[in-house]
Each structure stands twice: as C-alpha cells, then as structure tokens.
C-alpha cells in the first residue's frame with residue numbers, strides 16, 4: 742500500500758448514510774436487538790423498496806442488465822501480519838467472553854496490551870457475558886492505543902464471529918452467518934472513523950485466515966462469505982489475507 746493513493750483504495754460509490762457513532766457497534770439502535778442477532782444493514786429503508794409478488798424476483802436480486810455491485814476482493818500474502826505499516830487495520834476473529842487466550846489472539850494480547858484492555862472492557866464492562874453479552878455479528882474497532890512508542894500504530898478489528906470459544910464455540914454455520922455482518926460492521930466503523938478524524942487515517946486492511954483454526958471453519962467457506970460482501974461507498978474494495986504457513 743506504500744505510495745498508493747488511499748483514495749484509490751477505498752470505494753467511491755455513493756452512500757447515503759448519516760454520520761455515526763463510532764468504534765463500538767453497540768449503538769442505541771442496536772441495543773434492542775437480541776445478543777445473537779446480526780446488526781441491521783444500512784440499506785434503504787423498507788418503505789423505499791418496491792413491492793414484490795411471488796412471481797417477481799426479490800428486491801435484492803438484480804434485474805437483467807443491472808450493474809452488479811462491487812464485492813470484496815481478497816489478496817493473498819505470505820508473511821507476518823504484524824509487520825504491517827502504521828495505519829493498517831489488523832483483523833481477527835474473537836469470542837464475546839473477553840478472552841484472547843490462544844492462537845493469533847494470544848499474539849495480539851502480547852503485542853497490544855492496551856488493545857486487549859479495550860477488548861476486555863468492551864466484553865466485560867460495557868457488556869456482561871452472562872446478562873448482556875456482546876452481540877455476535879458485530880465488531881469492535883480499536884484505534885491505535887499502545888503506550889510503547891516502539892509499537893506500530895495499528896488499528897485492531899475484532900470480529901465477533903462466535904459467542905464462546907473452545908468446546909463451547911458456535912457451530913461452523915453460525916460462525917459463518919456471523920462473519921459477513923461482523924465484517925460489514927467493521928467497514929462501517931472504519932468509514933465513519935475516517936469521516937470523523939483525518940489524523941488517524943486507515944490505509945489498508947490485513948486479516949489472518951479468520952475462523953480457520955481454533956474456530957474450526959474451513960477457510961474456503963469463510964472466503965466465500967467474505968467475497969460475497971457488497972462494497973459500499975467509503976469501504977475498502979480489497980483486504981489482504983496474510984498467513985505464515
């Protein structure tokens with residue numbers, strides 16, 4: 742991404758969204774929904790949609806000749822995800838219990854102790870795993886917050902794709918169902934953060950092969966879900982997938 746104009750990296754499609762509360766998706770609007778339901782999408786209100794009959798395609802389906810929406814592209818890279826330049830968002834999958842206990846999450850905990858505190862605070866203080874759990878299908882976006890001056894200025898995107906972890910983790914189908922809304926929530930929050938504070942611009946996105954190890958979902962299934970996400974204005978059109986294998 743170095744040297745690349747970030748305006749070419751983000752989509753220029755028109756959006757019609759009001760601005761934003763940022764960083765956590767637990768907005769007042771969302772507070773009424775149950776813990777396991779994904780957030781509403783920010784598409785046009787239902788009233789604006791054409792009525793359909795049984796013989797007509799659903800409103801989401803495009804008519805013949807319509808331009809297809811741009812969908813998210815993934816590019817593949819080998820190497821250390823943590824070697825990213827400043828202003829990169831590092832994305833990983835998380836449980837809602839406040840644990841970055843193993844796998845790449847444990848590496849995040851070691852490298853970004855302040856971010857780990859922010860994640861714990863979100864799961865255990867802003868929410869409560871027993872009485873008011875973080876909703877799966879959402880994301881916590883943590884801006885660069887480390888106090889060690891040697892630590893790179895990385896944003897961290899925590900995709901809540903499973904409520905629990907270990908043997909109690911959600912089933913693959915549930916994790917996959919949570920993945921697209923969590924990623925869309927991340928995109929929305931990044932887009933809003935860029936509108937609000939130009940001093941901390943997000944310039945690129947790196948993710949590991951989320952869900953694929955401890956969460957037990959074959960990468961190809963997560964890949965298919967991510968590649969189906971329609972890109973909205975201000976969202977990145979591509980995400981880098983980094984692996985060390």
Ligand SMILES: Nc1ncnc2c1ncn2[C@@H]1O[C@H](COP(=O)(O)OP(=O)(O)OC[C@H]2O[C@H](OP(=O)(O)O)[C@H](O)[C@@H]2O)[C@@H](O)[C@H]1O
Pocket residue numbers: 822833834835836840841842843844845846847848905906907949950951952953954955956957984985
């Ligand atoms: N140091 C490292 N550097 C670079 N890449 C590394 C790496 N270590 C692993 N990878 C790769 O990163 C991908 C994802 O593999 P992971 O198992 O981590 O994540 P996941 O998304 O399946 O599951 C999430 C839950 O795992 C955790 O542990 P706890 O349940 O808390 O104990 C969390 O807290 C969540 O809950 C795989 O391609 C690994 O090869």
